Amino acid sequence: xxxxxxxxxxxxxxxxxxxxxxxxxxxxxxxxxxxxxxxxxxxxxxxxxxxxxxxxx
Numbered sequence: 001x002x003x004x005x006x007x008x009x010x011x012x013x014x015x016x017x018x019x020x021x022x023x024x025x026x027x028x029x030x031x032x033x034x035x036x037x038x039x040x041x042x043x044x045x046x047x048x049x050x051x052x053x054x055x056x057x
């Protein structure tokens with residue numbers, strides 16, 4: 001039988017963290033996280049800037 005503490009620890013282990021960066025500032029934040037080696041997190045970026053869509057960034 002699992003204790004409350006064991007259930008809380010299991011829930012923390014099952015957590016999924018996603019960071020969504022939107023626009024220039026959001027993309028910059030995601031790039032910073034990548035450069036710092038952030039792991040265990042899904043990083044998603046969205047930018048509607050025409051230059052970003054052309055692969056400028």
